[in-house]
Every structure is written in structure tokens, then in C-alpha cells.
Amino acid sequence: MTQPTRSEGLAELGWQALASLNVGVIVVDPDERVRVWNGWIVAHSGIAEAEALDRPLRTLFPSLEGGYLHETLRAALELGHPSVLSHSLHEAQLPLYGLPLGAQVPLMQHVHLIPLPGTPRHCMIQVTDASAALKREAMLKRKARLLQESLELQHSLINELEHSQDSLELLVQERTTQLEELAGHLQDLSEREKAKLARELHDELGAILTAIRIDISWLQRSLGELPPMGAAKLQRMLTNLDRGIQLKRRIMEGMRPTLLSTFGIVVTLRELVREVAALNQWALTLHLPDDDLQLSEELSITVFRVTQEALTNAAKYAEATRVSIVLSVDERELLLAVEDNGVGINEQDAQAPRRHGILGMKHRVFARGGSFELQKVAPHGTRVVARMPR
Amino acid sequence: MIVDAVLNPLQQDTLTEFFNIAMGRAAATLSRMVSEEVSLSVPQMRFVRRSEAADLIGATEDRVCSVMQTLRGHFAADAMLIFPETRSLEIVRVMIGDTLPLEDITEMEQEAMTEVGNIILNACIGTLSNLLDGDFTIGLPSFRVGSCSEILNGFRPALDELVLLLHINFSVERYAIQGYVVFLQDVAAFSSFVESIDRFLERAMNGAGAGM
Ligand SMILES: Nc1ncnc2c1ncn2[C@@H]1O[C@H](COP(=O)(O)OP(=O)(O)OP(=O)(O)O)[C@@H](O)[C@H]1O
Numbered sequence A: 001m002t003q004p005t006r007s008e009g010l011a012e013l014g015w016q017a018l019a020s021l022n023v024g025v026i027v028v029d030p031d032e033r034v035r036v037w038n039g040w041i042v043a044h045s046g047i048a049e050a051e052a053l054d055r056p057l058r059t060l061f062p063s064l065e066g067g068y069l070h071e072t073l074r075a076a077l078e079l080g081h082p083s084v085l086s087h088s089l090h091e092a093q094l095p096l097y098g099l100p101l102g103a104q105v106p107l108m109q110h111v112h113l114i115p116l117p118g119t120p121r122h123c124m125i126q127v128t129d130a131s132a133a134l135k136r137e138a139m140l141k142r143k144a145r146l147l148q149e150s151l152e153l154q155h156s157l158i159n160e161l162e163h164s165q166d167s168l169e170l171l172v173q174e175r176t177t178q179l180e181e182l183a184g185h186l187q188d189l190s191e192r193e194k195a196k197l198a199r200e201l202h203d204e205l206g207a208i209l210t211a212i213r214i215d216i217s218w219l220q221r222s223l224g225e226l227p228p229m230g231a232a233k234l235q236r237m238l239t240n241l242d243r244g245i246q247l248k249r250r251i252m253e254g255m256r257p258t259l260l261s262t263f264g265i266v267v268t269l270r271e272l273v274r275e276v277a278a279l280n281q282w283a284l285t286l287h288l289p290d291d292d293l294q295l296s297e298e299l300s301i302t303v304f305r306v307t308q309e310a311l312t313n314a315a316k317y318a319e320a321t322r323v324s325i326v327l328s329v330d331e332r333e334l335l336l337a338v339e340d341n342g343v344g345i346n347e348q349d350a351q352a353p354r355r356h357g358i359l360g361m362k363h364r365v366f367a368r369g370g371s372f373e374l375q376k377v378a379p380h381g382t383r384v385v386a387r388m389p390r
Numbered sequence B: 001m002i003v004d005a006v007l008n009p010l011q012q013d014t015l016t017e018f019f020n021i022a023m024g025r026a027a028a029t030l031s032r033m034v035s036e037e038v039s040l041s042v043p044q045m046r047f048v049r050r051s052e053a054a055d056l057i058g059a060t061e062d063r064v065c066s067v068m069q070t071l072r073g074h075f076a077a078d079a080m081l082i083f084p085e086t087r088s089l090e091i092v093r094v095m096i097g098d099t100l101p102l103e104d105i106t107e108m109e110q111e112a113m114t115e116v117g118n119i120i121l122n123a124c125i126g127t128l129s130n131l132l133d134g135d136f137t138i139g140l141p142s143f144r145v146g147s148c149s150e151i152l153n154g155f156r157p158a159l160d161e162l163v164l165l166l167h168i169n170f171s172v173e174r175y176a177i178q179g180y181v182v183f184l185q186d187v188a189a190f191s192s193f194v195e196s197i198d199r200f201l202e203r204a205m206n207g208a209g210a211g212m
């Protein structure tokens, strides 16, 4: 056995490398006869090398005849034009299959046609498996789609959330108005009941007491000289009866400012304020309309009650020396302001739980469709301001 | 004007016509491949300095896609097809019918783009090697994305030599893009290049027939 020459050794190595390449290599001569058919092509075509060599490619792969790849192969052989045939633009170009062959899954492939230098010109057909890249790309696109979908979902959720927030707000608003209406209604109701009670006290009880008083006076006059004991008893009856009448009047006044219905708001208010101011030794500033106002009964009561509560608070907490009241009206609006020069009110106190005065004033004013404000007065003091449509 | 120095208007028209015939063939091939109406034309062909070509093709910072093939043999040249990046992505997506375009060009799109470029370049190179009657080894196409000047200067030393610039109109469906084919050649090769063109045109004009 002779030692192979260096170039023979290299050629042998080259063949081995070609045979075991992980890409498909076919070389054809100008007549398209197969000159090289490497191991990868054998594995993916199921055609043995011995069977393929020297046979025209189109008899091994009849489907190629006249097709685009065949045309490009002719151009490579005749003109030396190299070509790239991508998987995206041509599917399953050569009848090759994935492993195992039996499953007959067409191989996704990129094909390069590379004219080889030399005469006559041969052409190398290089085939690479594109399935890994395709799978990668499909995954990438799936992820991109998922991302897009989740973004869309997020978007629509945000929309929905905003929408439900809006409707929640609306609901809250609606409920608040309902509650205010209810509070107003209850106040009206309680005012009406107080008024009814006052009327009954006045008309019924008042009438009874007055009748008794007349009768006792008659007795006093007509019985003439009485034994001292009898006269004293009769006098005590009369005194107690007067106290009863006084009590009835006081209860009535508290429940329903009778002055209001009799004399109207301006006079009533002036009386109320003067009385409270005298009691607390306040200096008083009054700005009231000269003539009486024509206000609805509800509005009059609201003005009266708000003034009453503001004055009560001033008396209880303010330690004021001066109080001023303003009541003014124009065609559309009524303004009431009750101001003291006391210690002032802080926010927590104003909102303290189980305190109903300020809340009550507010509700009364809101129920009349007005606005209510507690203001700080410089240098110290508190102003209660209510505006209501007439 | 540089073109006047190299070719007279008649020569220029004739050459443009040859390139247009080749483009027509390439368009037919592409149409068949993607089953869409593809059209390709060369409205203009001229010699310009390389720097001028870069200006013509686009602002230096504009990103472009390129497919390049080398020619070696009779003389050395690089043939380069250049398209604006986003527009060419659009067109390649129309051709491969992609439903979910990603922001960047994908491997498959790049392969497809390379193949399209390959077909156009082969047609131009075929015309040119006919003109020059030369024998070339033509390299496989390679794809590259970059700025215009990177692409134009990246492969060769920065010499401001004359290049052959073909303006290409390329449209698929309702998408149309404008691109360029540039032939960059050695300075040494340039004069023989122009001589070959002269010779060819002389033969062609004398009715010797120029098999394309
Ligand atoms: N004019 C004022 N000056 C200083 N502090 C005040 C004044 N008015 C109210 N306040 C403070 O605000 C708090 C709340 O007043 P509000 O009238 O709501 O409740 P109240 O008077 O304590 O109890 P209620 O009126 O229910 O009997 C008071 O406890 C007091 O601390």
C-alpha cells in the first residue's frame, strides 16, 4: 500500500467533511447530472448516494421539471448567476423531508444556488433547514400577538374602570341629593307637626284653660266674701292656672315661632335677636329690611331656625361681645349672615360627630336649594352665611 | 455634468433601455413568485461621484436596507441594491403576506428581501456583463441594514470615485418604493469599464447585435 500524497489526503478530508456537513449539498454538472450528493441530502431525501450519482437531478426529483428552482439552476449554470431561494417566497422547494423520513413531513428550506468557478461550469445546491428559524419566528410573533392582546385587554379594562368610576360618582351624587331631599322633607314634616301641635295647644288647650280662667274669675266675683281659706285656695288656683297658661305659651313659642306667622320674618327675627343679645350682653348690629318680606312659610322658618341655631352656638362657644345680623334680599336671592366676634371655630369642631347644629343648618339651607358657609372673621370670630333662592 | 463627460445622451438612453428590459424580466419573475402584480423600471441611469450618490439616495442618517453582490474577474465591482428601510419592510411584508408585522425585520423577511434583491441584482449584473463582454464570478447576495453612508462606504476605501447609479421604481400592489442600484468599481477598472461600454455601444449602433 502506498502512502497517499498530501493533496490526495486533503481531497479525502474534503469529501469526508462534505459528507458529514449539517447542510445539504448537491453539485450538478452543466447537464444537471449529480456529481455530489452528501450525507444530509441522503438522510432527508431517502435516495442513496450511489443511486443518485450521475443521474440528472430532474429524474431524481421529477417535481422540479420546469419549476422556478429549475429555471434558476439553468441561469446559474449558463450565466453564473448565484441565487437565494427563501422559504418565505417558495415552500418545500426540493422534495426533502424532516426526520424521521417515514413521517413524510416536508422540510422547510432555504436554498442557495452557487455556481462553481471552472469550466465547464458546475453548480452547487446548498440546502439549509429553516424550521428552527421559522419556529423561533412563529414564537416571537405569538408573543407579540399575546402582548398586543394583553395591551388591548388592559386598555379596555381601564376604560371599563373609568366608566364604572364615573357611574359610581353619579350614584353617590344621586344618593346625596336623595338624602338631602329626605332630610329637608323630615324637617318640613317636623316643623309641620310642631305647628300642628302648637295650633292644638293654642286652640284646644288654650280654649279650655281660658274657659276655666273665666269661670274662676266669675266664681271669685260672685261668691262675695269667702272664708279666708277658700279665698286663698281660689287665688292659688288662679295663680297655678296662669302658670299653666304661661307654660303652654312657652312650649308653643319654642315649637313654632308664633310671632313668625303673626308678624312676619323681619319683626320675629328682630325680637329673637334682641332677646338673645340682651341675655348675653352682646352689643348688636342689625341690618334688616325696613318692610316686612313676603317669603314662603318654609323659607321664613329656615331663616328663623338658622338664626336661632347660629345665635345659640355663639352664646355657647364664642365668648363674643358683639353680634351682627344681616338679612337682605333681591328679586332672586335671600342672604342671611350671622356674625360674632368670638374665639372662632376650628374645622374639627365644626365637623365633630354627634353635633347636629351646624349640620342641621346646612341641611335646612340645602333643602331650600341654597348654599351654606362657615367663615372665619378677622381678627377673630365666626360668620354663618346662607344664600337661598326666594 | 459628469454623465455628459462619460456618455452622450444617445448612449445613455440606449443603456437605460437595456436595463429596463432586464428589469421587466425580473418583474415578471417576481410577479410569478408572489402572485401579485410586480413592476420594476429604471427611469434614470447616470455616473456620479460616490459622495453625490450618497446625497441622492438619502440623508446620511436615514436607515436603508441593502443587498450586495460582488463581481470578481474581468474587473472588481460591488453591485448594491438600496431601499429605504421602512418602505422596503412594507413591501416585503406585502409579498410574503405577513399578518403580524413586528417592529424589526425578522430573519424570514430578511431572507425574502435578500432573494428579491438577488433577482433584481442578477438582472442588472446580467445586463452589465453582457455590455462588458466579461467573465465574472458573482458572489452570493448579502443583506445589510445601516445608514446610507455606512452602506455605501462600508465595503471599500473612502475614495470618491465615479459610480454607476440606477434609479429603480419598484411597486407591488398599491405599494411603491424608490430604490437605487449602485455599481462601485475600482478606480483602475473605471476607464476600462467606460471603454467596454463604448465598444459595446459602437457594436450595438452598427447593428452588430447585442444579445442581452
Ligand atoms: N360661633 C361659634 N364660635 C366658636 N365655636 C363654635 C361656634 N359655633 C360652633 N362652634 C363649635 O362647633 C361645634 C359644632 O357646633 P354644632 O352647632 O354643630 O354642635 P353643638 O352646638 O356642639 O351641638 P348641637 O348644636 O347639636 O346641640 C361646637 O361644639 C363648637 O365647638
Ligand SMILES: [Mg+2]
Pocket: A309, A312, A313, A356, A357, A358
Ligand atoms: Mg349648636
